Ligand SMILES: O=C(O)COP(=O)(O)O
């Protein structure tokens with residue numbers, strides 16, 4: 001059986017509306033014009049401190065206050081996390097199927113660990129034997145270390161990484177791990193520009209895709 005590690009934002013959950021809400025509350029508090037959902041969605045992928053840097057660059061706010069602003073956006077996010085976030089269709093059923101087939105499941109996200117644990121609890125996603133967050137290690141994706149750490153915690157078996165973005169494709173490439181690209185997440189470039197082993201549009205396709213990859217590598 002395989003070790004399958006998943007990305008979180010834009011892969012298992014559509015969390016952009018809550019991240020947008022947190023940033024909106026923060027910008028209102030600062031008396032600054034708010035940014036729309038597509039803009040904030042395009043900022044997701046490299047972790048919250050990076051997202052706040054992009055927000056600062058898009059507003060009159062100043063980079064000297066990055067640490068304080070990051071802390072405040074995080075507080076707003078912790079307060080709203082789960083309100084507007086939804087699982088992508090079929091996620092729960094597919095995780096149940098893969099776990100039932102004996103695969104070892106893990107999570108590797110650039111979202112900080114505390115809100116990651118909170119949203120997994122909220123969504124009842126209890127499938128992961130390894131959870132690596134954006135602040136779990138000194139580096140984050142696209143550095144391959146967090147992904148490798150998740151696989152190491154899962155023990156033995158072929159490795160598969162499942163994600164939605166440029167950052168995930170690059171992480172998989174650097175870790176030399178087969179990458180399954182979910183096409184309905186927060187990717188900014190065309191599918192063809194992201195290195196991948198296969199793509200899928202719906203979670204119902206994933207168990208067959210995994211079985212096929214295992215047969216190909218056997
Ligand atoms: O928090 C982010 O910026 C991205 O999170 P992800 O790695 O789960 O897509």
Ligand SMILES: [Mg+2]
Nearest residue numbers: 007009010164
């Ligand atoms: Mg993602």
